[in-house]
Amino acid sequence: MPALIARPRHLARISALLRQFPVVALLGARQVGKTTLARQVMATRRGPTTVFDLESSEDLARLADPLLALRRTTGLVVIDEVQRLPELFHTLRVLVDEPGHRRRFLLLGSASPELLRQGSETLAGRIAYHEIEGFGLDEVGSDRLGRRWLRGGFPRAFLARSEGESVRWREEFVRTFLERDIPQFGLNIPAPALRRFWxxxxxxxxxxxxxxxxxxxxxxxxxxxxxYLDLLTNTLMVRQLQPWHANLSKRQIRSPKVYLRDSGLLHTLLGVHSQPALEGHPKVGASWEGLGVDIVLDHLGARPGEAYFWGTQAGAELDLLVVRGRTRIGFEFKRTSAPAITPSMRIALSDLALQRLYVVHGGQHAFALADRIDAVPLAQVLERVRPLR
Ligand SMILES: Nc1ncnc2c1ncn2[C@@H]1O[C@H](COP(=O)(O)OP(=O)(O)O)[C@@H](O)[C@H]1O
Ligand SMILES: [Mg+2]
Incomplete structure (x- = not known):
């Protein structure tokens, strides 16, 4: 068993949420590392812990009478693959509302809150969500940005001993996802059609x-x-950046921008299996932009609903706008090593009242482009861009 890559940022966040909320949902795509993280959370806790894995028929049997079974537990209770039994949310609601209740529930799910909507509504005010992606740049190290791009962030794809092994793992992931996972979500879509669409x-x-x-x-x-798009979005394979509507008379673009979340799976679906093939592929710039969006959002700690893009019919645009409270930060992604300022950047800066605009690029050096406009290499985003607070 190879050593685990430490994920201290996620561990700290989950532990903090567990101190504040009776129920914490850790959400992320299949195979992204949820169960592994949950084990680490359990290892840091002193009291008793209980695990129910809803993909195990034995554990499902233990939950035949969920109220009875869960009332017997104390301490931390982990319920893995919770999307398999959405009815459970009602039981959790009953339990956490009982006077003197002191348990903590950590739910793991391979779907977005939208797919777990029933649960979110039932547990409103009692549940906090934490979403994880594949490995972030802080976890793999900025010096391995190239590998993170080509292979993507799924632990097994990133850590595979060879390029070929990584490619095979991702191909198998796509196959399993289509043939096994999708039907298990209760979604009745033929695998070949969805593969073609993807x-x-x-x-x-x-x-x-x-x-x-x-x-x-x-x-x-x-x-x-x-x-199909909603399905891939809700199962966390696709990211939709919604358009931002500034309060302007200009005509603005109203459709979302669509990204495959993981660059490694993007490359698998494009049939790109090596760095040279990637460099020569027509989608290389788009792939790099998606990687940038992914890494920046992960580093900032942006939550769903805080990330947008912006475009006007007249051609001004901004790849990524992050909004939290009064904070508005813009990002442009340029794979060149020497990005220059464009009229569109100045328009975005003033029309959107950005505090700062980062031009994230593929070169080596950070430098100021203009007042409030900084050029920052993607590999230096961790040091030069402050996470949201
Ligand atoms: N931090 C990590 N370092 C190394 N390998 C990891 C890490 N997290 C997960 N893995 C590996 O990735 C695979 C999927 O992890 P798992 O926790 O089962 O994901 P999930 O529960 O999200 O499906 C497993 O083989 C696991 O060993
Ligand atoms: Mg798991």
Whole structure:
């Protein structure tokens, strides 16, 4: 068993949330490292811990009468793959509302809060969410940015002993996801159709969503492609950046921008299996932009609903706008080593009233481009951009 890569930022966050909330949901794509993190959380706690894995028939049997079974527990209770038994949320609600209740529940789920909506509503005010992605740059080290880009952030893909092993792991992941995981979410979509859609979406990576164009290319109804997109979004495979609407008279773009979240899976679906192939691929710039968005959002600690993009019909645009309270920070992603200032950057800075605009680039050096506009290498984002507070 190779050594684990430490994830102290996530561990600290989960522990802090467990001090504040009776129920904490740790959400992330399949295979991203949730169960491993939960084990580490358990190891740091002094009191008793109990685990129920809802993918194990034995554990499901132990939960045949959930109220009875969970009332017997004390301390920390981990419920893994919670999306398998959404009815459980009602039981949790009963338990955490009982006077004198002191248990803590850590729920692990492979789907977004939207897919667990029932749960979110039942437990409103009692539950906090923490989403994890693949390995962040702080976890792998900035010197391994190149590998993180090519292979993506899934632990097994990133840590594979060879390029070939990583490629095979990702191909197997896609297959299992389509053939086993999707049906288990209770979603009835034929695997071949969804695979075709996912591959096609890879070619639209980092573009604004055009449902009718995709539907035409795919030969199905507009509503069908929308359903496929929502499915991949809710299972945390796809990120949709919603358009920001500034309070302006300018006409602004209204469709979301769509990214495959993991660069490694993007490359698998594009059939890109090596660094030279990636460098020569028409989607190389889009792939790099997606990596940048992923790494910046992870580093900032941005939560869903805090990240946008912005564009006007006249052509001004901003790749990423992060909004929390009064904080507004913009990011442009340029794979060149010597980015220059553009009129669009100045327009974004003033129209969106940004505190700062970072031009994240592929070079080696950080430098100021203008007042409040800084050029920062992607590999130096950790040192030069402050996480949100
Ligand atoms: N921090 C880590 N360092 C090294 N390998 C990891 C780490 N986290 C997860 N893995 C490996 O990745 C795979 C998936 O991890 P797991 O925790 O089971 O993911 P999930 O519960 O999200 O599906 C496992 O083989 C696990 O050993
Ligand atoms: Mg797991």
């Amino acid at each position: 591959s096609m979406l890879a070619h639209y990576h980092a573009q604004t969503w055009n449902g009718s164009e995709l539907a035409r290319a795919f030969g199905v109804a507009h509503t069908t492609v929308q359903r």
